[in-house]
Amino acid sequence: MQQLKxxxxxxxxxxxxxxxxxxxxxxxxIDFPTSESGEAQQYFLRGVAILHSFGWEQAQEQFQAAQEIxxxxxxxxxxxxxxxxxxxxxxxDATEPRNALQRLGSTTEIRLAKAITDREKxxxxxxxxxxxEGEIADRKIRYMEAMEDLxxxxxxxxxxxxxxxxxVLSARAVSGGDIxxxxxxRAGTIALDIFNRKPMHPGAAHxxxxxxDDPIHAPLALEAAYRYAEIAxxxxxxxxxxxxxxIQHGMW
Numbered sequence: 525m526q527q528l529k530x531x532x533x534x535x536x537x538x539x540x541x542x543x544x545x546x547x548x549x550x551x552x553x554i555d556f557p558t559s560e561s562g563e564a565q566q567y568f569l570r571g572v573a574i575l576h577s578f579g580w581e582q583a584q585e586q587f588q589a590a591q592e593i594x595x596x597x598x599x600x601x602x603x604x605x606x607x608x609x610x611x612x613x614x615x616x617d618a619t620e621p622r623n624a625l626q627r628l629g630s631t632t633e634i635r636l637a638k639a640i641t642d643r644e645k646x647x648x649x650x651x652x653x654x655x656x657e658g659e660i661a662d663r664k665i666r667y668m669e670a671m672e673d674l675x676x677x678x679x680x681x682x683x684x685x686x687x688x689x690x691x692v693l694s695a696r697a698v699s700g701g702d703i704x705x706x707x708x709x710r711a712g713t714i715a716l717d718i719f720n721r722k723p724m725h726p727g728a729a730h731x732x733x734x735x736x737d738d739p740i741h742a743p744l745a746l747e748a749a750y751r752y753a754e755i756a757x758x759x760x761x762x763x764x765x766x767x768x769x770x771i772q773h774g775m776w
Contacts, residue, residue: 550755550756550758551570551573551577551755551756551759552573552576552577552724552725552755553724554569554573554576554683554725554727555683556569558597558599558644559599559640559641559644560590560594560597560599560600563593564591564593564594564600565590567590567593567600568586568587568590568597568599568600568603570586571583571584571585571586571587571590571600571603571604571607572603572683573726573756574586574756575603575607576686576725576726576727576730576756577726577730577759577761578610578759579756579759579760579762580607580608581607582758582759583603583604584604584608586603587600587601587607588600588604590603591604591627596638598628598635598638598640598644598648599639599647599648601624601625601628601635602644602647602648602651604621604624605621605622605625606621606651608620608621608624609654611690611691611693612694612697612734615660616660618655621651621654625651625652625655635648636648636652643674643677646673646677646678646684650667650671650691651667653666653667653670654667661698661699664691664694664695664698665695665698667691667694668688668691668694668695671684671688671691672691674688675688682718682722682728685714685717685718686715686718686725686731688714689711689712689714689715689727689735690711690727690731692707692710693707693711693734695707696708708735708736708738708741709741711731711734711735712731712732712736712745713735715728715729715730715732715735716728716744719748719751724755725755726752726755726756726759726762729748729751730748730752730762732744732745733745733748733752733765733766733768733769734765734768736769737768738772739772742769742772742773748769749765749768749769749770752765753766
């Protein structure tokens, strides 16, 4: 009996010490190497996977956990800043993301110095633009341009590609109309390429659906719609997204 009690107590303490809540288990699969490693990197990876599914608050928690372990981990602050960004809306409140970046360093120069690699500096430079001065429409377009530069510099990097595709969709939301759907098709082509190679990537499925969410192009996203709810069931937005394409097909 005493041994059973000890085992029960051990199980309780193990659950209390677990670094990640069970609700974050099913968020998809990504490959996003950074200059950090260990537990901080694991929190970061989970945060990015959730971010790809627009699980804003869930992602913030993961990035902040990474920051607690590695206070100078620049990419953890990059991720948190994007977790306050609703990219497909034309307006955003920059207060919280700017506060997140301020915790990394008081100036852009100090923050960029903490980004170890050129690739990480590229990611951080892009969000410095997104959360910098100026009108939101201009910032979103310049952010897309910065991500395009990163995309061209790292053509085999699927995380760069996924966030570039999303930046195109975000700029589309403030561009005054994408009448010929060129921006949507550009983003969708990139996302679909990732999805075809990595069908468990949450951003690939998600951005494919958003890109082709119209009656003409919806067939291109049908497979992604079928798969997406299975990829990230721990994030409510992911469970909802397939309906965008199913409705276009009259599948209700």
